[in-house]
Amino acid sequence: EDQVTQSPEALRLQEGESSSLNCSYTVSGLRGLFWYRQDPGKGPEFLFTLYSAGEEKEKERLKATLTKKESFLHITAPKPEDSATYLCAVQENNFNKFYFGSGTKLNVKP
Amino acid sequence: KAGVTQTPRYLIKTRGQQVTLSCSPISGHRSVSWYQQTPGQGLQFLFEYFSETQRNKGNFPGRFSGRQFSNSRSEMNVSTLELGDSALYLCASSFRDRGNEQFFGPGTRLTVL
Numbered sequence: 634e635d636q637v638t639q640s641p642e643a644l645r646l647q648e649g650e651s652s653s654l655n656c657s658y659t660v661s662g663l664r665g666l667f668w669y670r671q672d673p674g675k676g677p678e679f680l681f682t683l684y685s686a687g688e689e690k691e692k693e694r695l696k697a698t699l700t701k702k703e704s705f706l707h708i709t710a711p712k713p714e715d716s717a718t719y720l721c722a723v724q725e726n727n728f729n730k731f732y733f734g735s736g737t738k739l740n741v742k743p
Numbered sequence: 744k745a746g747v748t749q750t751p752r753y754l755i756k757t758r759g760q761q762v763t764l765s766c767s768p769i770s771g772h773r774s775v776s777w778y779q780q781t782p783g784q785g786l787q788f789l790f791e792y793f794s795e796t797q798r799n800k801g802n803f804p805g806r807f808s809g810r811q812f813s814n815s816r817s818e819m820n821v822s823t824l825e826l827g828d829s830a831l832y833l834c835a836s837s838f839r840d841r842g843n844e845q846f847f848g849p850g851t852r853l854t855v856l
Contacts, residue, residue, distance in 0.1 A: 665843050676747070676833050676847035677786075720786065724843055730799050731776070731845070733786035 636660050639721050639734035646741050649710045654737045656721030657703040666704050668697050669720040671736070677720055680706075711741045745770065747836050747848035755854045761822040764851045768815050768836030774798075775817040776845060777809060780831040789832075792817055793839060821853075829855045 640655045658666065665684050669677035681690040683699035690697045694715065696707040706719055718736040725732075748767045756762050768775050776799075777789040788801040792811035809819045815836075821828055831852050835845035 667844065669847075674852075676835075676849050679844050679846055682844055722786075730791075730801075731788055733778075733788075735785040 636732040637721055637723055637734035639719075639737050641737060642735070643738045644740070646708075646711055646739070648712055648741055648743050651707070651709045651711070653708070654706040654719055654721075654739070655703060656706070656734055658721075658723045658732075659702075660723050660725045660732065662726030664724040664726045666699055667722045667724070667731075668695075668704070668706055669722065671718045671720055680719075708739070711739075713741050713743050715739065716741045747834055747846055749832075749834050749848040749851050751851060752849065753852045753854075755856060756824050757856050758824055758826060760824050761820065762824060762853060764819045764821075764832055764834075764853075766817045766819070766834030766836075766848060768817070768834075769846055772836035772838050772846075773815050774837045774839040775811055775815065776835045776837075777817070777819050778833040778835065779803075780833055780850070781829075786833070789819070824855045826855050829853060 636659055638657050665682050667682050668680040670680055671677040681697040686701045688699050694709050698705050718738045720736045721734040722731050750765045774793045776791040778786050780786045790809050791799040795811045806822045811817045831850045833847050833850045835847045837845045
């Protein structure tokens with residue numbers, strides 16, 4: 634069973650063209666939802682943690698939001714340096730395991 | 744503060760061999776998790792160690808094992824390597840008690856020929 638599904642798989646944007654990435658999850662009890670950025674050949678870089686529905690976090694051009702079944706990563710006026718794969722992960726209450734989505738590969742063209 | 748370090752960064756092995764990968768967590772972090780990342784399967788959880796005890800384990804065969812030392816450094820071992828074990832192996836550390844954010848190392852790229 635897929636606990637975490639990310640969409641779209643790939644996204645191409647023009648510089649300055651805002652958009653959103655989606656992460657939907659199906660774990661029974663959510664301990665936390667995490668967003669990471671991964672550049673090619675590197676380990677994921679931590680961006681945000683969200684714990685409860687309605688919570689929002691912001692960092693520069695990125696804003697993460699959480700509902701009971703999904704999270705969105707909004708990218709406002711992206712720049713080419715925002716190009717990367719964005720990963721979403723959820724941690725269950727019961728077993729503390731992390732489940733990662735397959736990621737959204739973002740390409741921002743100048 | 745130094746980040747998570749992993750050694751070696753690159754490794755080439757042949758089928759049937761075994762390999763040991765090393766991870767040093769961020770100073771003060773007591774939890775270390777290991778992940779396998781492949782283009783087809785994405786990031787898959789291998790196991791987590793906290794205070795030298797394995798706390799969680801993913802769905803990998805017994806050829807994959809690990810341990811954690813008293814200084815929180817961790818090693819991962821894969822025996823009888825198969826071609827399908829070629830992947831980026833990532834280590835992540837967290838403080839565990841103070842939030843659950845995991846901080847990843849750069850990974851070890853393992854190629855099995």
